Amino acid sequence: MRTWFFHPLVFYPLAILLAALAIVISVKPQSWPREPAPVAAKVENGALVFEGEGFNSPAVGAEQDMTVVRDFWGRAQTLRIAQLPGQPPPTPAEQGVRLLLTDEQAAMIDDRPVTVEVSYEPSQINAASGLAVSLQGIGPADWASQPAPAEPATLRFELPAQFAVNAIGLRALSGGTDQAYALEITRVRVTPHP
Numbered sequence: 001m002r003t004w005f006f007h008p009l010v011f012y013p014l015a016i017l018l019a020a021l022a023i024v025i026s027v028k029p030q031s032w033p034r035e036p037a038p039v040a041a042k043v044e045n046g047a048l049v050f051e052g053e054g055f056n057s058p059a060v061g062a063e064q065d066m067t068v069v070r071d072f073w074g075r076a077q078t079l080r081i082a083q084l085p086g087q088p089p090p091t092p093a094e095q096g097v098r099l100l101l102t103d104e105q106a107a108m109i110d111d112r113p114v115t116v117e118v119s120y121e122p123s124q125i126n127a128a129s130g131l132a133v134s135l136q137g138i139g140p141a142d143w144a145s146q147p148a149p150a151e152p153a154t155l156r157f158e159l160p161a162q163f164a165v166n167a168i169g170l171r172a173l174s175g176g177t178d179q180a181y182a183l184e185i186t187r188v189r190v191t192p193h194p
Contacts (some may be wrong), residue, residue: 033068036060038100047191048108050099050168055079055185061095063087064171065180078121082182083128083172090132092140096171099188109135110165112192118170119154119187128181130173131155135162141169148173148183 004010036059041048056076060066065082081097090096101109116133132145133155144157168190174181 036098036100038102040102041099041105041190043105043108044189046108047189048101048105050188050190051186052076054099054188057100059095059098059100059167061097063090063094064097065182066097069184079170079185080123080182081170081172081185082123082180083174085179086177089145089173090134090141090143090171092142094141094143094169094171095136095167096132096134096141096169098136098167098169100167101165106165109190109192110137111161111163112194113161114159114193115191116157116159116168117154117187117189117191118157118185119152120148121152121184121186122148122150123182123184126176126179126181128172128174128183129176131183132169132171132173133157133159134169134171135159135165136167136169137162138164143169143171145173154187 034057037057039054039056041050041054053076055068063084067080068076069078070076127150128148130145131148132143134141134143139162142160144159146155172183
């Protein structure tokens with residue numbers, strides 16, 4: 001007995017459509033990199049909080065590797081940053097990975113000292129040994145660095161005021177020169193001081 005589903009005019013176009021759909025899903029277009037763009041952070045008690053979708057479209061400098069970890073639907077989850085092999089500590093001219101600020105949120109921290117708290121999870125294979133953070137503006141970046149223990153933690157940085165702030169800079173640090181050493185950033189909280 002023959003059913004309508006196996007008729008060549010129905011079955012083959014349907015099989016081609018399903019194969020094309022499987023190919024499109026397998027290349028994960030929802031996870032492709034996005035152009036760097038400002039993303040509005042959550043505002044909690046006067047502090048800017050970047051997490052989840054706040055990591056959607058950061059900019060990256062030449063001395064770092066960066067991956068935005070996304071779910072199946074393309075929503076940003078965390079931010080992985082890695083120092084390229086053989087990189088020296090950051091200089092004031094470097095930008096690192098930058099979380100770009102909207103104009104309104106940049107005005108909240110412009111020309112004010114801030115406390116930046118960065119929550120992270122170390123890489124399971126090649127964890128970075130430190131993290132550096134800076135406010136990015138029109139002046140040279142003033143990087144503050146701390147060692148990063150090889151366990152999930154939150155590091156707290158006190159940063160001086162920067163004029164015309166447009167981004168928060170992040171940079172993984174490591175003394176190793178043989179491979180890229182990484183951290184997975186899960187949350188960044190920026191609290192301006194009066």
